[in-house]
Amino acid sequence: MPELILYTTEDGQTSIKLRAEDGTVWLSQQEMAELFASSKQNISHHVRAILADGEQSEATVKSYLTVQNEGSRSVQRKTMAYNLPMIIAVGMRVRSARGTQFRQWATRHLNEFLVKGFVMDDARLKDPVGWDYFDELLARIRDIRASEKRFYQKVRDIYATAVDYDSKSEAAQLFFKKVQNKMLWAITGQTAAELIAARADASAPNMGLTTWAGAQVRQKDVTIAKNYLNTEEIDELNRIVTMYLEFAEDQARRRKSMTMADWASRLDAFLSFNEREVLTHAGKLRAEVAEKLAQERYETFAARNRQAAALLADADDIQTLEALQKQGLTHKKDA
Numbered sequence: 001m002p003e004l005i006l007y008t009t010e011d012g013q014t015s016i017k018l019r020a021e022d023g024t025v026w027l028s029q030q031e032m033a034e035l036f037a038s039s040k041q042n043i044s045h046h047v048r049a050i051l052a053d054g055e056q057s058e059a060t061v062k063s064y065l066t067v068q069n070e071g072s073r074s075v076q077r078k079t080m081a082y083n084l085p086m087i088i089a090v091g092m093r094v095r096s097a098r099g100t101q102f103r104q105w106a107t108r109h110l111n112e113f114l115v116k117g118f119v120m121d122d123a124r125l126k127d128p129v130g131w132d133y134f135d136e137l138l139a140r141i142r143d144i145r146a147s148e149k150r151f152y153q154k155v156r157d158i159y160a161t162a163v164d165y166d167s168k169s170e171a172a173q174l175f176f177k178k179v180q181n182k183m184l185w186a187i188t189g190q191t192a193a194e195l196i197a198a199r200a201d202a203s204a205p206n207m208g209l210t211t212w213a214g215a216q217v218r219q220k221d222v223t224i225a226k227n228y229l230n231t232e233e234i235d236e237l238n239r240i241v242t243m244y245l246e247f248a249e250d251q252a253r254r255r256k257s258m259t260m261a262d263w264a265s266r267l268d269a270f271l272s273f274n275e276r277e278v279l280t281h282a283g284k285l286r287a288e289v290a291e292k293l294a295q296e297r298y299e300t301f302a303a304r305n306r307q308a309a310a311l312l313a314d315a316d317d318i319q320t321l322e323a324l325q326k327q328g329l330t331h332k333k334d335a
Contacts, residue, residue, distance in 0.1 A: 011101075019064075019081065026062070026081040032090055037098040046093045047082065060086040142238035151241060152176050158248045162260045171260060181283065182267060183244075184225055186276035187236050191283035192225035193290035199228040200293065202300035210234075217301075222294040244270055 016035050018025040029047065033040045050056050066079045082090070091102040144150060155176055159165055166172055181191045188195055200222055201208040208228055212221035221227055229237065247270055251258070258266075271278050 011098075022083075024083040024085075025087070026064075026083055027087055028064075028079050028081050032082070032087060035087075035098065036091060036094040036102065037096050038094050042094070043090060046090045047086065050086065050089045050093070056086050056089050139235075139238075142242045143234070151180075151245075154245050155179055155248075158245075158252050159260065159263055161252045162258050162263055164259050175260065175264075177287070178264070179267060180225075182271065182279045183237060183241060185279035186240060186271050186274075187233050188229070189277065191279065191285070193285040193287045194283055195225045195228055196223065196290040196294050197285055200297050202297040202304070207298060207301045217298075219295060219298050219302075222298045223291045240274065240276070243274070 014034055014037075016027070016031055018027060018031075020026075027035065029040050029043045032038075032043045036043070051058065051061075060083045062081055062083075064079050064081050065076050091099055093099075094102075156167075159172070159175060160167070177192075184190065184192055184195060190198065199208045206212070206217050207222055209217055209221060210230055211227050211234075212218070226234070226237070244267070248263075248266070251266065268278050
């Protein structure tokens with residue numbers, strides 16, 4: 001049975017029950033007419049136009065069996081329902097006060113999404129009704145905070161508060177790599193270079209990567225250690241990075257006088273407190289060596305993929321020629 005969500009219009013005059021199912025919500029034409037203070041005929045006209053224009057597909061429509069009382073009988077009738085993309089599309093076309101309110105609401109929220117990259121329903125997160133997605137939200141935030149670029153920005157901003165910090169110094173340039181290595185070591189027992197060398201595999205699907213930017217693996221992807229972590233390792237890393245950033249931000253906001261060496265010792269103390277193994281050396285492999293090794297393996301991986309693509313293209317060509325030959329023979333027989 002679908003979950004029912006009660007939605008009250010902005011003016012408070014109408015409450016609509018939205019059926020939540022298959023990751024979206026559904027309304028009939030009659031319910032959309034009530035939502036937008038319009039007529040069913042007008043809604044039907046917009047639905048037909050939206051489908052005819054190709055703005056939405058038939059996948060936005062499904063049928064429900066509803067029970068209606070007709071005199072003394074209860075009769076089952078098939079009712080067409082439309083999902084959220086169709087509801088939004090209709091709301092953008094309806095010329096009514098409710099339609100205007102809906103368009104204004106959509107504009108506000110979509111604008112927030114386009115500018116900020118997210119939209120949050122604070123009241124719903126504080127007081128959830130039905131399924132609670134708060135834990136999923138936290139997990140996604142942890143993953144974003146632990147991304148290499150975001151993590152570097154936060155670490156740089158925090159360590160810039162050190163009294164001896166110099167952004168142009170070699171020590172400052174290397175500090176982020178040291179922090180990154182300590183985090184990876186705490187999770188995997190390997191530095192970034194060791195992790196890349198151990199897991200970059202030209203013969204493996206996607207060269208052993210579990211994540212990468214874009215549709216296919218590129219050379220730049222194979223030199224990022226985090227791309228080789230499995231799901232459990234990524235979750236652990238995200239959690240420890242989030243905890244450390246909270247700890248470091250708290251230290252920085254208390255305006256304690258700290259040197260770069262103080263920050264380094266604080267990181268080790270943080271890892272020890274969380275019962276993680278602390279990296280105390282530079283590792284067995286230099287970053288330059290691991291990067292070169294990964295790039296060489298990528299060339300082998302890419303060459304193999306190009307060969308496979310060429311063979312597939314040849315097979316398609318042969319299949320096309322055979323089809324044309326059969327077509328030609330058929331025409332001769334008919335003649």
